[in-house]
Amino acid sequence: MNTLDQIVSANRHALVQRWQSLFDRAPPAHVQVALPRRVLAWHVQDEALGRKAGLPRVRIT
Template identity: 40%
Template sequence: MQALLEELKILNREQLAKRWQECFSVPAPNLSRSTLLRQAIAWHIQTQALGGLSLVEKRQIQSGRVKPVTQTTAGSRLIRVWQGKTYLVTVLDQGYLYENQTWKSLSSIAKHITGTPWSGPVFFGLKKSSK
């Protein structure tokens, strides 16, 4: 499995599209970027080797009873798309890593990104807005 994952790193878009076809039995989406193809193929390889979701997890997803993650642990990554740009924050033991800088709070990162005060947990989808 590790060798297959490593190989993905060096494949070009055309090679990734071919691998996509092999994995999913459908052509790769025309406008999808290599990064997306690479990640989806890697996911497929890992689920084939390690197993996918359990039957209970699949049923929870289908029923809509999946609870959102509200607590983070060190190493977790938070992703937010804001005005067409993707922002990635890594949770540390003490604070958050964003743009190679350690921040004390998610709210300070959200304010930096948007230019206006935001609840960081709301901005990054960890908590619903009270509005």
């Protein structure tokens, strides 16, 4: 699942499997399918732009 079209058309089971492969854990138990879809779409776009590290870690004080 490496394109936005694949993410948009994927069912919940496929989205959960992809989430687990990327983050080494299941998504939160009772979220609507829109959250994994948005997070995975963001991840695909982030990789396409060459930013494989994800969001920068910021310390809130």
